[in-house]
Amino acid sequence: HLAGTGGMVSVPAGLAEVGEWIARWGGDLSIAAVNAPRQVVVAGAAQACAEFVEAFAERGARRIAVDYASHTAHVEAVEDRLGEDLAGLSPVSGAVPFYSTLEARVVDTAQLDGEYWYRNLREPVRFGEVVAGLVAEGHRVFVEVSPHPVLGMAV
Known part of the structure; x- marks a missing residue:
């Protein structure tokens, strides 16, 4: 249901700077990920992504080869479906520490229910x-x- 509705753009710049850059697009663009101090992903409407890349190509902005906008309000369109599909999850605590990129901390894996995975797809x-x-x-x-292997360089 999300395919073809948006896009994502990789930007080699800091969060504050990219936040200022996307302001002119209002709600059409959002910060989708902060992978490193100078590696941010922007996502949103396909046209807004294309315009953003055109405006900031000289700053290194480049499209990511996807046609959806993960980690943005676009994901709300599939919230009910994900809720139904993930309703049967019964997570348990694991022995290995789980560092959540949603919470930016160690999380007990017993908390990784359907709501967690929806938020993981919806939030930055x-x-x-x-x-x-x-x-x-x-x-x-x-x-x-x-x-x-997109995150190796961010590490």
């Missing part, structure tokens, strides 16, 4: 905060295991 990703917190705790080795 706080990956940069999690990595900074892990570094502050003394962690020094990070491995990206996703099929699309």
Whole structure:
């Protein structure tokens, strides 16, 4: 239901700066993720994303190859469907600490119910905060295991 309704743009700039840049688009663009101090993702309406890239291409803004706007109000269109689909989840506590990029802290995995996963898709990703917190705790080795290694550079 979200396919074709929006887009996402990677921007090599800080959160405050990008926040100022997107202001002219009002609610058509939002901060979708802060992956590092100078690595922000903007998402929203497809046309607004295209205009944003055109306006800030010289600053490094580039489209991400998706046609939906995760981590924005666009996701509210599938809230009821996700609620139904995830209603049967019965999360349990795990033995390995789970660092939530939604909460930017360790979360007991018993809390990862359908509402959590909806919020995870609707609200901005706080990956940069999690990595900074892990570094502050003394962690020094990070491995990206996703099929699309977009976060390795952010780390």
